[in-house]
Amino acid sequence: MSQPLKARFVQTQKADLFDASAPRLLHTHLPDSIKNSACKIVYIARNPKDTLVSMWHFFNSFLRPSQEPLPLEKAVNCFCDGVHPYGPFFEHVVEYWQESQKRPEKILFLKYEELKSDPKGQVSKIAEFLERPFGSETEVEEVVERCCLERLKNLEVNKSGSVLFDVPNTSFFRKGEVGDWKNYLTPEMEEKINQTSRIKFQPSGLASFFR
Numbered sequence: 001m002s003q004p005l006k007a008r009f010v011q012t013q014k015a016d017l018f019d020a021s022a023p024r025l026l027h028t029h030l031p032d033s034i035k036n037s038a039c040k041i042v043y044i045a046r047n048p049k050d051t052l053v054s055m056w057h058f059f060n061s062f063l064r065p066s067q068e069p070l071p072l073e074k075a076v077n078c079f080c081d082g083v084h085p086y087g088p089f090f091e092h093v094v095e096y097w098q099e100s101q102k103r104p105e106k107i108l109f110l111k112y113e114e115l116k117s118d119p120k121g122q123v124s125k126i127a128e129f130l131e132r133p134f135g136s137e138t139e140v141e142e143v144v145e146r147c148c149l150e151r152l153k154n155l156e157v158n159k160s161g162s163v164l165f166d167v168p169n170t171s172f173f174r175k176g177e178v179g180d181w182k183n184y185l186t187p188e189m190e191e192k193i194n195q196t197s198r199i200k201f202q203p204s205g206l207a208s209f210f211r
Contacts, residue, residue, distance in 0.1 A: 040105075040107070042130075043096045043110065044110050045093050045096070045109065045111055046111070047210045048079075048196075048197050048210055049194075050181050052079045052089075053180060055079075056184075072184060079193070090196065093201075094200065096109060108126065117178075120141065127140075152173060157169065158172070
């Protein structure tokens with residue numbers, strides 16, 4: 001193997017991996033020890049169509065003037081093909097779902113839609129999972145109120161400034177609504193995502209989970 005190419009994530013936006021000769025062996029900053037650590041994981045899965053629309057808005061929200069917006073149709077195709085900066089969506093959801101079934105004491109798998117419809121019940125479930133149950137109903141209500149999207153959206157720290165790669169903090173807060181995809185996706189786009197969902201989710205029993 002040729003000389004390893006090293007790039008610090010916080011300092012480098014990209015490494016010239018495409019120019020490297022095959023095979024390419026990648027090593028990330030995530031330590032392998034996390035699999036055996038005592039930390040607990042709360043995994044929140046969202047309807048694929050809402051996830052796609054949210055990500056599409058997010059990526060287009062911090063483009064430079066010289067960059068063309070990502071067309072929605074192309075975003076749908078990439079999403080269904082698993083071409084995504086954070087990895088294939090469907091496989092990611094399935095793997096965490098399966099692992100949560102094997103190790104329920106380690107991973108709590110939640111649906112975003114249920115967090116929206118029953119915030120107090122779901123927040124209480126998270127607290128129980130983390131072994132930090134609430135002492136009163138008032139505590140639950142206060143946490144839900146403090147963590148609601150509109151409150152977080154209007155915090156001064158989130159209304160200005162930016163994070164890594166000059167991504168504005170405002171990009172992380174939009175609507176947070178369930179079913180907003182209906183305002184953007186054509187019937188053809190909807191069916192493409194539905195079909196991909198059926199194929200990817202059916203073996204694990206998740207096909208009816210995100211209707």
